[in-house]
Amino acid sequence: MRVLPDNSAPTAPRLSAALLGKLPTAVVRPGFAPRSLSTGILHLGCGSFHRAHQALATQHAIDATSDPRWGIASVAMTRPTVVAALRAQDNLYTTLLHDDGRVRVEVVGAIVDAVHAPSDRLGVPKRIAHPDIKIVTLTVTASGYCISPVTGRLDENCESVRHDLRDPRHPISPIGMLANGFAAIRRRGGIPPVVLSCDNLCGNGRNLRAAVIDFAALRDGGLADWIARNVQFPNSVVDRIVQPATPADPAAARNWLGGIEDRAPVSAEPFMTWTIEHFDGECPRWDLAGARFVTDVTDYEQAKLRLLNGTHMLLAYLGALAGYCTIAEAAADPALGALARQFMRCEQGPTLALPATELHRTVDELMVRFRNPAICHDMTRVGRNGSDKMVPRVVAALRDNIEAGRPTPGAELLIAAWIRWFTASREPGAVMTVADPRENSLAALADTTDPHRCARAFLQRTDIFGTLPEPHRLHRQVGDALAELVRDGVDATVRRRLDPGYEGSNR
Structure with a gap:
């Protein structure tokens, strides 16, 4: 005699106001x-x-x-x-x-x-x-x-x-x-x-x-x-x-x-x-x-956009090129974690109206938040619409730093990694999908084989970057970073830009 499966098992009750007392x-x-x-x-x-x-x-x-x-x-x-x-x-x-x-x-x-x-x-x-x-x-x-x-x-x-x-x-x-x-x-x-x-x-x-x-x-x-x-x-x-x-x-x-x-x-x-x-x-x-x-949210707004959101972009574009699928994975990488901390303290932080002690505390908090393994913040979600996000999250601080005579290795590498994704997204095993309102025109620029010409073409897009100070130097350094990413990979390229004081990402 054939026994039929029992499909009458009760379904789980659905959350409702009547069940609040039974939680x-x-x-x-x-x-x-x-x-x-x-x-x-x-x-x-x-x-x-x-x-x-x-x-x-x-x-x-x-x-x-x-x-x-x-x-x-x-x-x-x-x-x-x-x-x-x-x-x-x-x-x-x-x-x-x-x-x-x-x-x-x-x-x-x-x-x-x-x-x-x-x-x-x-x-x-x-x-x-x-x-x-x-x-x-x-x-x-x-x-x-x-x-x-x-x-x-x-x-x-x-x-x-x-x-x-x-x-x-x-x-x-x-x-x-x-x-x-x-x-x-x-x-x-x-x-x-x-x-x-x-x-x-x-x-x-x-x-x-x-x-x-x-x-x-x-x-x-x-x-x-x-x-x-x-x-x-x-x-x-x-x-x-x-x-x-x-x-x-x-x-x-x-x-x-x-x-x-x-x-x-x-x-x-x-x-x-x-x-x-x-x-x-x-x-x-x-x-x-x-x-x-x-009374005015401006200082809070700039701190959040430049420290959290700007560093999110850095970890997303570089982390995805390194094969990581989430922000937590990228932030746990020794070199990328060190670069993220250096970027916040030495590039984004000096452009903000934050006392040094508050900046250091905020950076420490952000590194803990970035590394939270229970939050699967995927790279495509963080990295989408990069052309709209560049000025408030990256370029505004970049301008301030150049005008103040401060080096900007993290911002230059972030921009190079973003450019790299317009071609890397087509390669087998890519962990990020490009989603950008200017995707079609930018993808055509990214197909330029010479990295310095490619970087210059991107940085001359005033609808994305506005007017940049010291453009020739910036074109050269972003082009150098782009060439290194293609030739040497993420880890070596990142480590060349680390100050010795940030070699350990837990500092």
């Missing part, structure tokens, strides 16, 4: 009933970073004050996957914060509504215009701002901008959504929400304000003037390394949740900062959740 005691859960929250924040960009940073900070602020007005409506701009997962589990999800083998597990209940913008019947502009919405936050990446790298203003030829001008009732860009929401508020004589950018670009609030005003001016000059007079766009600086979602995350969450399934968990490092410029109006007590409010 293991080691799991931190909201100190409030998620369903008791009203919606006071609208967030554009329901990705992993938002859920591991702003949403978690908002939960901690609500926990600290018992103020139920700050629930979040989180909007996915394109894909519906995360929205579907959140809706199926009462908008709850798990954060897994990994630190040297330890994991802090917390279920987050600050999101009260998950919205898929393309299929949202109400429409995001109407949500923005709702009187209960006091703050709109954004994590839509730099490309979502539709800013021209040449003019620094709205790119009217951006495809989503053109769409929103043709079809103003159904905007697809964050800029169009904000402008339409403000138009509705203006018509009824309401008070607009504060718009708080949490994206990783210089002057994020200032740039977002300019883009929204430029867009509004293309439709209605009166609306543009009203936005300029009435809407606040404070700058902010965010910092937390968040791991892209992996297939292993749900299994890890299920293990920590005692067999309860979560299809939208996020993994991140424990380190987190959020620096926000003061603005008028109410907000959650984010200061009780680790945020700080300041």
